[in-house]
Amino acid sequence: MMKVRETALFCLVALAGGFASSDEERAVFVRWCMPVASAAEASPQKPGHNGRPVVPVSRKNDNRNVTMPARGAARANTDAAADKWGQQIDVRPEFYAARDVPAFQITLTRKWYQIAAHAWGNYGPLEFWIVGSSQDAARQLDQEYCRVRKQKDPARQIRDCLRRGHNFVTYATDGSAGLNTRRNENEKWSGFIITMSGKYPGPEEEDYMPVVLHEYFHVYQHAHIVSRKASVRERLNRKHPWWSEGGAEYMAQLLYSRQPGVRSGYLRQTMERKLKSIEDLREGERISEIPYGKRGIIAYDLGAWFIAFLIHKTSEEAYRVKFFKDLNEEGFEKSFSKSFGRSADELLQEFHETFLTLRRAEMLRILP
16 A cells, blocks of 8 residues: 555555555546436436536435435535444445446446445445546546535645545546545544446456445445544554455455356455465565555455455454454454454464465365
8 A cells, every 4th residue: 555645545456356555535526427316317418507417416315326415415414424433324325427437337336335235234424436438527527526525524625635646537547446535633524435437447347346345345444443543543454455455355255256146166266366476475475564566466365365264264253243343442453363363473374384385275175
């Protein structure tokens, strides 16, 4: 994870199906974004009184509808939601899309969010921003995003938001996906912002679905860290990607593999490809020592295997429920030992010195 700011965190999806993360803010809002209730409800945009398209808006806030909050009302709603940080909520996400995003991509994104929220709980407040390939549409989305940020946190300056380094134009040109966690001591509004794009992966690729799940599991992880202090959040979530990215990647692939219609053997094939990263480990190196950056994919891949290893030795509940339930009060190390019976250092040692030396077939046997 490249650290650009302490105030935000997001993950970028790499071309090779992996991920890379950054703490840089990427805020977004679009003049002609399409906050659509559903793909079926999306109507052709017609010119308004100022010559701009009229944006169809749905203010229903349930499973069937994408929300576009009325101006002036969102601030009170999000302030109330911020007080419920870490609790499951009834409020559904807001969905925004650039004008060139196809309706089916909005529907697809919402479907896989719903699968994730059903499996792991509904946390928020959460926004989805979907970017297409048009740089002009992305710039308009950036402008709208920054107006939304200003609306939800009046202290924010639109000009600063527009100057952020990783914006929607970057997503339009480079693709990828990411989560921006807004939880810090400098901003009143707390929430999650997931950005999806049109490539790497695109909505027509199978990888798109587990990527939505991956990003939402990051929401789950960060929802279970209450503190606004950047140092505390980093300590509980770990600085390097092996823990947070490994967890998001394995849980996403595991949940995706369990869905109706997903081919038999999907999880085994996906996880087997990740074992290639063993060859890139340096002598005596542990995945917990590898930072975000060029070699970060090793920690993503083998971090996913470490989570599979932990779950095999204990249970899925021990990882997803017990560990995160105790994390705030106990801290990382105590919660880890309490949930898995041994320290992180001890289990990392066994993982490297014993498990990763097994034959591939033996390693694959631990998968469900």
